[in-house]
Amino acid sequence: MPDDDNLITERLDRALEVDARRNPLPLGFAxxxxxxxxxxxxxxxxxxxxxxxxxxxxxxxxxxVAFPLSLTRPSTTPGQGASGSTxxxxxxxxxxxxxxxTPTAHVTPGASPHALTEAEAVEAARQAADxxxxxxxxxxxxxxxxxxxxxxxFEWAHVPSDDTWVWLVNLSDGGPPLGQEGSFVVLDFFxxxxxxxxxxxx
Amino acid sequence: MSDLEELVSDALAGDRSAFACLLExxxxxxxxxxxxxxxxxxEARDVVxxxxxxxxxxxxxxxxxxxxxxxxxxxxxxxxxxxxxHARHTRESRLIDDMWPGSTDATADNDDAVSLLxxxxxxxxxxxxxxxxxxxxxxTVPDVAxxxxxxxxxxxxRIHRAISKLRTELRDEHA
Numbered sequence: 001m002p003d004d005d006n007l008i009t010e011r012l013d014r015a016l017e018v019d020a021r022r023n024p025l026p027l028g029f030a031x032x033x034x035x036x037x038x039x040x041x042x043x044x045x046x047x048x049x050x051x052x053x054x055x056x057x058x059x060x061x062x063x064x065v066a067f068p069l070s071l072t073r074p075s076t077t078p079g080q081g082a083s084g085s086t087x088x089x090x091x092x093x094x095x096x097x098x099x100x101x102t103p104t105a106h107v108t109p110g111a112s113p114h115a116l117t118e119a120e121a122v123e124a125a126r127q128a129a130d131x132x133x134x135x136x137x138x139x140x141x142x143x144x145x146x147x148x149x150x151x152x153x154f155e156w157a158h159v160p161s162d163d164t165w166v167w168l169v170n171l172s173d174g175g176p177p178l179g180q181e182g183s184f185v186v187l188d189f190f191x192x193x194x195x196x197x198x199x200x201x202x
Numbered sequence: 203m204s205d206l207e208e209l210v211s212d213a214l215a216g217d218r219s220a221f222a223c224l225l226e227x228x229x230x231x232x233x234x235x236x237x238x239x240x241x242x243x244x245e246a247r248d249v250v251x252x253x254x255x256x257x258x259x260x261x262x263x264x265x266x267x268x269x270x271x272x273x274x275x276x277x278x279x280x281x282x283x284x285x286x287x288h289a290r291h292t293r294e295s296r297l298i299d300d301m302w303p304g305s306t307d308a309t310a311d312n313d314d315a316v317s318l319l320x321x322x323x324x325x326x327x328x329x330x331x332x333x334x335x336x337x338x339x340x341x342t343v344p345d346v347a348x349x350x351x352x353x354x355x356x357x358x359x360r361i362h363r364a365i366s367k368l369r370t371e372l373r374d375e376h377a
Contacts, residue, residue: 005365009337012322012368015315016338020234023243025250030225033254034218176348180265200263 115190116167124192125169125185129199134171134182141167141189148186157186157196165189210267213258221261225254228271231339232278238334239282241323249285253278275339276349279331283350286327321371329364336361 116124122136140147145162148154159166166189172182186195212220229250236246236253257274264273322330328350335346347357 004369008365008369008372009333011314011318012333013337015318015322016234016238016334018315019319020237023237023246025229025233025247029247029250030229030254031222033251034222034225034258037218037221037255037258039216176344200265 115165116187116192118167121167121187121189121192122169122171124187124194125167125171125183128185128187128194129171129183129197131171131173131183134173136169137172137182138170139167141165144186154184154186154196156198159186159195166195204267206270207267210261210264210270214261221258224270224274225257228274229254231271232275235275235279235331235334235339236282238322238338239279239327239331240286241330245285246282249282250278253281256281272345272348276351279335279349280351283327283331317375318372321368321375324371325364325367329360329367332357332361332364333368 118139118141121141122139125136126132126134142165143163144157144159144166147166147168148157148159149162157166167185167187169185169187170182171185172180175181181199181201184196184198184200186197187193188195206224209220209224213224232253233246233250236249237243240246240249253274256277260277264270322333325333331350332346335341335349336343341349343358343361344354346361347354350357352360
């Protein structure tokens with residue numbers, strides 16, 4: 001940078017410093033803001049239902065992807081097992097139950113040859129989020145009560161019960177920390193039913 | 203677990219005092235950026251407050267605790283630029299006439315600061331953001347680019363142009 005540029009930017013820095021010192025933040029500014037904050041969970045709830053138009057667009061997109069996906073995979077609960085291919089006999093009926101709901105699988109007794117492998121879960125998550133090129137940065141499985149409940153902000157995942165086994169997949173585009181994009185996907189551990197997709201940006 | 207990670211973790215769990223500590227660390231810098239962009243301390247404080255509320259609500263999306271400072275700064279700067287865009291038609295002309303109402307003491311003994319801020323106040327808000335982030339908050343060009351959501355090359359070119367504009371405005375000021 002030319003010396004002249006250095007000079008002018010140094011003068012600017014000093015001038016902005018003078019300006020900031022003459023107009024300081026009030027004492028206790030941060031504390032007073034923090035004390036006035038609403039509960040995050042209730043605010044999030046109202047956000048979800050307070051912007052129905054946006055939510056409807058997002059959820060319809062999720063349903064559009066998840067519906068065919070859920071039809072292609074059998075569903076069961078842990079411990080129920082059967083073998084053989086089910087490709088020709090869809091055992092899952094998926095129905096969007098509300099504006100924020102994702103398809104809900106009805107269990108067919110005796111279905112499902114095996115649980116999804118991690119690789120299958122990641123691929124299903126990519127399809128559900130419509131992010132084919134993204135890489136998984138976090139994959140975890142277990143009962144929803146153990147995988148999701150301890151974390152905040154997973155209300156969008158409509159898992160039938162706390163003991164339903166799920167895969168939690170976090171996909172990322174691998175970009176820089178700021179501006180990185182990705183998706184959380186919660187899907188059934190056994191049949192890949194999509195319980196919810198939430199896109200994020202850091 | 204580092205101190206910062208612990209604060210973010212506690213704030214995520216709903217601890218407002220932990221969130222206050224996080225804010226205490228960053229609001230001075232975020233406020234300086236907002237003040238430079240908006241040229242009004244009242245508006246800058248409002249913007250920081252809105253940014254803090256947004257940060258609280260969106261904290262679960264923060265991927266890494268060590269990104270807290272940059273993340274909060276980005277929210278604040280973008281909020282300030284949005285505020286300026288929305289207010290452009292109603293406030294920009296007044297800013298040009300009155301420079302930066304209330305933000306700088308008219309009897310300032312530092313003439314250089316007054317004339318420089320006068321010229322700075324006539325730049326576009328985007329240019330003020332670029333210069334303030336780069337030379338007042340001392341961010342690297344990639345960090346400036348990330349804060350504003352633009353490519354690094356674009357940031358570099360715009361910073362260069364903004365310096366040229368500032369120099370031109372200063373020349374006019376002195377003329």
